[in-house]
Amino acid sequence: MAVAPVIAGATIRLARGSTRRLQHNEEHPRLMKAAQRIKLFEDVYARDGGCCVYCGIPARRPGHGVKRGPDLATLDHVHPRSLGGPLTRDNLVLACSACNNERGTMAVETFRASKTSKPTA
Template sequence: MTIAMQVLEQSVVVFSQNYLPLCRVNIKRAIVLLVTNKAEPLSLSTEAGWKIHSPSLILEVPKHIRLKIASGERTWKVPPVNRREVLRRDHHSCQYCGSKKSLTLDHVIPRSQGGPHTWNNVVIACEKCNSHKGNRTPFEAGMHLRTKPKAPAHPAITFAEQFWINMQANLE
């Protein structure tokens, strides 16, 4: 693979007008945003970006850019509580033992005890743990959840949290 191809596979972090990290885009998209004056370079670190040469232009593409325009963010709705979404949230593993086989949905507080079918009460459990827990709460069954169930966060917020964690790790 040529060096030019390797550069084109790199990504640039895009920030909103108020400096919230929104997403990563490929260099081609970053160039379009810069050339059309919809974004500006943002220097968060001493790391240089990339020099992109065209027949009539040499463009410096930084590792971080900030949108100049309102980012008309699409509305995002919390996804419905269903097997596919709960599997995604729980990383396809039992929230009691960590198994990745024979997975089922489990209501932390059983529905028969008034437990709702909400993000805060539904987890993934393997058949063995779900059967052992039965119609009881984890406390009554002597079981512990690996993570506290919660609704998925907006993707931009998740990306921003991870971005700042990585930035802090790079500074240390």
């Protein structure tokens, strides 16, 4: 996997009066994490065509005024995080919020089977 590029020109807001200055190559853990997560989200969103891989509905991107809802785009861990699944592109799929919640830690195959055997309401 390619290393996420450092976002050029990113501004880091520090509290007024703070004397702490970030050096060019100093990693700001929280910022880097957020940037990487956004990159990861964009990668997975594009790869999976913006649709939930389980039910196929177009998943809405979270954004201004779009914070919750069953069709909100989320990243679902194929191998559940709680079972040691890594937060990597290969272990993530685009899932709508409803499917993500519904699946929980169910195996992907089991969940997919349950989605296809049961007509959605």
